[in-house]
Amino acid sequence: MLNPLRNPDRRLSPAAVFLVGVLLLLLAASPGMAEYADVILNQHAEQEGVRPVIYPHWFHRIRFRCKVCHHELGFKMKAGGNEISMAAILDGKFCGMCHNEEIAWGLEHCHRCHSGLPGLKTGIRGDNKAGGPGEY
């Protein structure tokens, strides 16, 4: 039986090089990483039959300084630390302070916020080097 991965003269066969290359490419391409500082909000969402919420810091900080949300609008700097509920949002609190068709699009676009995979836990996400405070 001939081993396809090795030539009798002990040089690497082109097929073997090719196979290893393809495998490396496969490894490099998968799987992706959550963007640094994305916050997942899933204290009630999934329980109540909607997808978990993904709040992207990187997107909002292009448009607003931290002080707008964390001082003026009063968001506490703690993932899961604000009692955010859909009722409060519809009442014009939390995300609803901006997502009101004036500062940003309105609340009828449920799926733009409720966009997460099932089973996600409330918390902040980062890249491999920073999974949140402490896990630098």
Next chain:
Amino acid sequence: MKPLFLALLWLIGGLLFLHRGVAVAAEDVFVNDGLHDPQGPSFHELQRPTEALAGFPPDTVGNKVRWVNALRDGLINPRTNIVPETKIQVLDMDIIFGNTGDNAFVRFPHRAHTEWLDCANCHPDPFKEKFNTSGIKMSAILEGKFCGKCHGAVAFPLTECARCHSIKPDSFRGQLGAQSVKKP
């Protein structure tokens, strides 16, 4: 020999096909990010960070953006307030910390921080408004306290020691603590 050759061809073809699928997926950072549900009705409406952050000063960590430079160079101009009456304060005063063991001293720039943040985000919790009174320790920072409240969560991560530990003790001639306030 012949069946083996065919099997190899088949395998390579299969792998190439698989790889094409993965390559297409790799172009979209939200596919396979362990976060976004590709079945979500608005999946394709959301902006990708690869697109939104392209063209900003590059970094190697965090969002891969030098946010301080992006703001300073006017590439972004995020809003400072929504209610017109809100008071906006910026303070240009550095604090130099010296309890750093063998490491370089730490320069904390109020300016870069107050461009983004309000005084109340740091004073009186977690920092008292008097130099060397807050009990800052690197071990606590690594647990997400003090500077680690933001660095490692939203601001650049704690792997970047030299960005905070940026003052070489032998070449530092001034006093530790608050440096004089620069007026704009």
